[in-house]
Amino acid sequence: MLLLDTWALLTRADLRASEETLRRWMNAAALARAGGRVVVAADGSLPTVQALIRWDSPWSAARELAERRELGFPPAARMASLTGAAEAVADLLTTAHLPEGAELLGPVPAPQGQERMLVRVRRANQAALARALHEAAGVRTARKAAQPVRIQVDPLDLL
Incomplete structure (x- = not known):
C-alpha cells in the first residue's frame, strides 16, 4: 500500500x-x-x-x-472563537464579564469581511467563560442587536 x-x-x-x-x-x-x-x-x-x-x-x-x-491550545486550555462584524464582536466582548486571566487574541480577518477574536482561559475557568459568553449573547439578543456573533468553544479551526 x-x-x-x-x-x-x-x-x-x-x-x-x-x-x-x-x-x-x-x-x-x-x-x-x-x-x-x-x-x-x-x-x-x-x-x-x-x-x-x-x-x-x-x-x-x-x-x-x-x-x-x-x-496554550485545547485541550490544555479552553478557547472561544467569536466571529462577526467588528462592531458586533467588540459589543459582545464589552458586554461579557470574562473570567480573570482571560486572554484576548486577535482580531484576525474572517470570511465575508468579518473578524475573529479568540478568548483563551485556563481549563479551570471553562465554565465561567461559557457562562460569560452565554449571558453576553443573551443581553445582545434582548437588546435586539442587529449583527450576530458566532460563538464556538474550542473550535477545531483557529485560523
Whole structure:
C-alpha cells in the first residue's frame, strides 16, 4: 500500500491535522494484507510518520498534548472563537464579564469581511467563560442587536 499526498494532509490549517492524518494512515495500513507493505511518501523524521512507523498512537497523542500545553491550545486550555462584524464582536466582548486571566487574541480577518477574536482561559475557568459568553449573547439578543456573533468553544479551526 502506498500513502501519497502526505503534505496535503499534514499541512492543513487545522488544529487536528496531525492526529487526523495519523488516524487515516493507520486505518489504511490496517487494510494491508498480512505480510504486505505500507510505503509513506514523507520525511521519516516527522512525528506523525514516526508514530505510524512505530504503530504508536499513544506516543503521538502524548506528544501532541505536550505541544498544545506549551502553546496554550485545547485541550490544555479552553478557547472561544467569536466571529462577526467588528462592531458586533467588540459589543459582545464589552458586554461579557470574562473570567480573570482571560486572554484576548486577535482580531484576525474572517470570511465575508468579518473578524475573529479568540478568548483563551485556563481549563479551570471553562465554565465561567461559557457562562460569560452565554449571558453576553443573551443581553445582545434582548437588546435586539442587529449583527450576530458566532460563538464556538474550542473550535477545531483557529485560523
